[in-house]
Amino acid sequence: MAQIHEYDAVIVGAGGAGLRAALEAGRRVKTAVVSKLYPTRSHTGAAQGGMCAALANVEEDSWEWHAFDTVKGSDFLADQDAVDIMCKEAVDSVLELERMGLPFNRTPEGRIDQRRFGGHTSNHGEAPVKRACYAADRTGHMILQTLFQQCTKFGVEFYNEFFVLDLLMADGVCSGIVAYELATGRLHIFHCKSVLFATGGYGKMFKITSNAHTLTGDGPGVVYRAGLPLEDMEFYQFHPTGLYRLGILLSEAARGEGGILRNGEGERFMERYAPTIKDLAPRDMVSRAEFFEIKEGRGAGPDKDCILLDLTEVDPEVIEKKLPDITEFARTYLDVDPVKEGVPIVPTAHYAMGGIPTNVQAEVLADHTGAVVQGFYAAGECACVSVHGANRLGTNSLLDIVVFGRRGGIAMAEYASTHPLPPLPEGAEKASEKWIAALCDGGSEESTASIRATLQDEMMDKASVVRTEDSLSSVLSTITELRKRYEVCRVKDRSKIFNTELVEHIELGFLLDMAEALVVAARARTESRGGHYREDHQMREDDHWLKHSFITRTAAGDTKLHHKDVTMGRYEPVERKY
Amino acid sequence: MNVDLNLLRYNPEFDSRPHFESYRVQADPMERLLDCLHKVKWELDSSLALRFSCAHGVCGSDAMVVNGVNVLACKVLIKDLKQPITVEPIRGLSVLKDFIVDMEPFFAGYKAVKPWLIVDESEHEPARERIQSQEERDRFEDTTKCILCAACTTACPIFWSDEEYVGPAAIVNAHRFIFDSRDTGGDERLEILSQRDGAYKCRTAFNCTEACPRGIKVTKAIQEVKRVALYRSF
Numbered sequence: 001m002a003q004i005h006e007y008d009a010v011i012v013g014a015g016g017a018g019l020r021a022a023l024e025a026g027r028r029v030k031t032a033v034v035s036k037l038y039p040t041r042s043h044t045g046a047a048q049g050g051m052c053a054a055l056a057n058v059e060e061d062s063w064e065w066h067a068f069d070t071v072k073g074s075d076f077l078a079d080q081d082a083v084d085i086m087c088k089e090a091v092d093s094v095l096e097l098e099r100m101g102l103p104f105n106r107t108p109e110g111r112i113d114q115r116r117f118g119g120h121t122s123n124h125g126e127a128p129v130k131r132a133c134y135a136a137d138r139t140g141h142m143i144l145q146t147l148f149q150q151c152t153k154f155g156v157e158f159y160n161e162f163f164v165l166d167l168l169m170a171d172g173v174c175s176g177i178v179a180y181e182l183a184t185g186r187l188h189i190f191h192c193k194s195v196l197f198a199t200g201g202y203g204k205m206f207k208i209t210s211n212a213h214t215l216t217g218d219g220p221g222v223v224y225r226a227g228l229p230l231e232d233m234e235f236y237q238f239h240p241t242g243l244y245r246l247g248i249l250l251s252e253a254a255r256g257e258g259g260i261l262r263n264g265e266g267e268r269f270m271e272r273y274a275p276t277i278k279d280l281a282p283r284d285m286v287s288r289a290e291f292f293e294i295k296e297g298r299g300a301g302p303d304k305d306c307i308l309l310d311l312t313e314v315d316p317e318v319i320e321k322k323l324p325d326i327t328e329f330a331r332t333y334l335d336v337d338p339v340k341e342g343v344p345i346v347p348t349a350h351y352a353m354g355g356i357p358t359n360v361q362a363e364v365l366a367d368h369t370g371a372v373v374q375g376f377y378a379a380g381e382c383a384c385v386s387v388h389g390a391n392r393l394g395t396n397s398l399l400d401i402v403v404f405g406r407r408g409g410i411a412m413a414e415y416a417s418t419h420p421l422p423p424l425p426e427g428a429e430k431a432s433e434k435w436i437a438a439l440c441d442g443g444s445e446e447s448t449a450s451i452r453a454t455l456q457d458e459m460m461d462k463a464s465v466v467r468t469e470d471s472l473s474s475v476l477s478t479i480t481e482l483r484k485r486y487e488v489c490r491v492k493d494r495s496k497i498f499n500t501e502l503v504e505h506i507e508l509g510f511l512l513d514m515a516e517a518l519v520v521a522a523r524a525r526t527e528s529r530g531g532h533y534r535e536d537h538q539m540r541e542d543d544h545w546l547k548h549s550f551i552t553r554t555a556a557g558d559t560k561l562h563h564k565d566v567t568m569g570r571y572e573p574v575e576r577k578y
Numbered sequence: 579m580n581v582d583l584n585l586l587r588y589n590p591e592f593d594s595r596p597h598f599e600s601y602r603v604q605a606d607p608m609e610r611l612l613d614c615l616h617k618v619k620w621e622l623d624s625s626l627a628l629r630f631s632c633a634h635g636v637c638g639s640d641a642m643v644v645n646g647v648n649v650l651a652c653k654v655l656i657k658d659l660k661q662p663i664t665v666e667p668i669r670g671l672s673v674l675k676d677f678i679v680d681m682e683p684f685f686a687g688y689k690a691v692k693p694w695l696i697v698d699e700s701e702h703e704p705a706r707e708r709i710q711s712q713e714e715r716d717r718f719e720d721t722t723k724c725i726l727c728a729a730c731t732t733a734c735p736i737f738w739s740d741e742e743y744v745g746p747a748a749i750v751n752a753h754r755f756i757f758d759s760r761d762t763g764g765d766e767r768l769e770i771l772s773q774r775d776g777a778y779k780c781r782t783a784f785n786c787t788e789a790c791p792r793g794i795k796v797t798k799a800i801q802e803v804k805r806v807a808l809y810r811s812f
């Protein structure tokens with residue numbers, strides 16, 4: 001029997017988005033935060049470079065310029081109403097974090113300091129602008145700590161190391177969630193009026209990634225299994241500077257502070273690809289440029305399979321003061337000193353533009369017509385509003401999680417205070433109970449780890465920076481095979497206390513779902529846009545493809561694709577040049 | 579190369595007490611200890627329990643005692659470890675399974691020092707940001723880096739013997755606010771730290787500073803807190 005808890009609002013996930021939502025919901029209604037990790041372990045803490053807002057503390061700036069850059073960076077797939085809201089609210093969001101105590105770096109006047117970041121420009125693309133507010137290269141850490149401090153202050157209720165397995169619905173209305181308690185192996189039902197998912201990304205489907213081991217797409221996975229749609233799954237961002245082999249991120253701030261990318265011949269190749277802003281071009285373009293440099297034999301290193309991030313011309317004091325962590329990563333993990341030599345890097349799987357579709361109130365969409373699921377909300381990287389379209393600009397995600405986390409928290413609380421508690425479906429935990437029992441019943445030769453490793457290799461090879469019809473078809477049949485292996489695979493550890501093998505196995509199931517959705521949507525989109533690049537369809541096709549894709553899984557297990565128009569605004573699509 | 583590991587295993591469902599088990603895996607010298615523990619878990623014994631997430635020393639999940647000293651498993655490389663590598667759970671917190679310990683007392687110590695910005699609520703919030711010079715900001719830079727991994731606190735001999743002591747990590751987090759020019763909660767916080775279980779318990783063993791994976795000068799921070807507490811003398 002599962003233990004039942006009753007709340008008004010339940011937030012799943014305790015990263016930046018979840019905690020920001022909790023501060024709002026918690027002050028209005030009875031709220032719980034349910035998270036598989038202790039809050040401060042969330043991957044928001046790994047974010048480095050900054051959070052953008054047109055504060056104009058250092059250089060002239062305006063939120064409209066920020067909006068323009070965001071739309072252009074998105075390759076015109078972002079919904080412009082949502083972008084306007086985000087860029088307008090950015091200013092207050094940053095100031096509010098400062099007032100909560102976030103220790104931003106400061107200007108000589110004692111205001112929040114700002115620096116350059118890829119794709120952020122003044123006056124509609126004229127020149128790079130200083131817009132990223134930052135705290136050394138630990139901005140995400142400071143955001144996560146500050147929000148956690150505030151939650152501690154206000155006594156937010158946490159259920160830590162509770163793994164959410166299922167969403168409960170009663171007649172199309174959300175009525176709670178089912179969670180598995182890691183410490184005991186017991187199931188818990190959280191019966192409530194509104195639920196917000198803030199479960200982060202799913203980079204672990206790729207071999208080389210900046211994402212944590214725990215970023216496995218559980219939230220979108222639960223949604224997909226419930227027969228609800230996911231939006232724009234084909235758009236996955238590869239960051240151009242991941243540590244060679246490891247994928248650990250070296251922030252774009254390294255280039256913002258003057259770092260340069262060089263190929264094996266020592267050439268600053270970005271001059272050829274983006275003559276105006278060069279190394280500070282958006283990530284999709286830089287990652288692709290790196291891919292082709294390596295493919296065409298101009299890679300660096302003994303195997304010519306990487307690029308060098310050259311910081312040797314940056315003032316060593318700037319490196320130590322403004323980029324201390326990433327300098328340490330290079331020293332610790334590659335034994336390379338950025339002050340003295342180029343750091344070997346490769347594109348690394350970084351950020352999911354797609355996810356659970358929502359409107360600007362963070363309400364989850366039930367379908368491509370814009371109908372909403374009553375009582376269900378999503379925010380942060382697991383959601384797709386969409387403010388990032390086909391390619392997210394650096395520093396816009398920390399902004400997204402704070403702006404839409406806040407909006408979601410307010411909206412879910414308002415909903416909860418004006419609606420009755422929906423009934424709990426009959427035997428709410430039964431499906432989860434059966435599922436876990438089956439996973440622990442009998443034996444098999446298969447192992448979670450080997451299925452996962454194959455998935456990661458194949459996705460990296462065939463569905464990453466550059467894709468073709470053939471590569472995607474091939475990886476799709478691999479996924480189908482892996483699914484079969486997954487079905488028969490059993491968990492060997494049968495203990496109740498911290499059965500982390502069971503957890504990893506469940507996470508792998510979600511990863512397979514995410515991979516399937518990504519590949520099916522990518523194969524259907526016969527154009528190139530932002531992070532989705534098809535070598536067999538290299539042009540952007542606005543006539544056909546200026547639209548969001550919505551993928552659902554049918555009861556029979558097939559996938560179905562629908563489309564939704566992009567909300568346009570001030571900016572008409574033009575060719576994206578930098 | 580071969581890597582030999584001695585892991586202190588304990589599953590309360592089956593074991594009456596903790597015991598060492600040996601494992602051998604193949605690894606590159608540049609790999610992390612965490613990678614080797616994963617090899618054990620993914621190739622040899624899937625029941626091995628440990629916490630991990632970021633795998634590059636920023637989330638604070640995987641503090642453990644490795645060859646006798648507190649480290650993050652994802653921040654030490656095999657090449658720097660003497661073999662066989664002995665791995666034990668951090669000390670002073672009860673072991674729930676293998677390397678997973680009960681973190682609740684640790685977070686209770688954190689919470690006790692009011693780790694949030696305290697401002698005079700009667701004053702008007704500024705419309706924009708509070709002004710703070712970069713020098714004022716730098717004053718508490720070191721202690722903002724804490725990732726709450728508990729490596730310091732569980733390396734502290736006073737913490738092992740006295741479960742009431744808030745521990746180094748809590749004092750580090752108090753320091754982060756006490757020396758923040760924007761914070762006005764100095765008195766309340768220092769009063770808490772001046773009590774029996776506060777900063778004066780520290781006997782400057784320096785274990786904490788050596789253990790900190792973020793390079794925070796923990797002992798120095800504790801000394802600074804003691805000093806201001808003394809000046810205010812309650």
Ligand SMILES: Cc1cc2nc3c(=O)[nH]c(=O)nc-3n(C[C@H](O)[C@H](O)[C@H](O)COP(=O)(O)OP(=O)(O)OC[C@H]3O[C@@H](n4cnc5c(N)ncnc54)[C@H](O)[C@@H]3O)c2cc1C
Pocket residue numbers: 012013014015016017018034035036037038039042043044045046047048049050051139140162163164165198199200201210211212215218219249251350351379380381382394395396397398399401
């Ligand atoms: C290395 C790195 C650097 C970055 N740098 C920047 C930057 O400089 N600027 C920027 O704007 N963006 C940056 N990003 C992107 C940004 O950090 C993330 O997109 C953002 O932090 C995501 O926040 P989130 O709150 O949505 O999710 P997360 O912080 O990932 O939190 C997810 C939460 O969900 C919980 N959860 C997940 N699954 C379950 C489940 N099944 N049950 C219960 N709980 C669950 C987890 O416990 C966790 O608390 C960076 C990303 C990376 C990886």
Ligand code: SF4
Pocket residue numbers: 723724725726727728729730731746747750789790791792793794796
């Ligand atoms: S002070 Fe250092 S060792 Fe202690 S909890 Fe913080 S990061 Fe860990």
Ligand code: FES
Pocket residue numbers: 629630631632633634635636637638639640650651652653
């Ligand atoms: S796994 Fe995050 S600190 Fe080691």
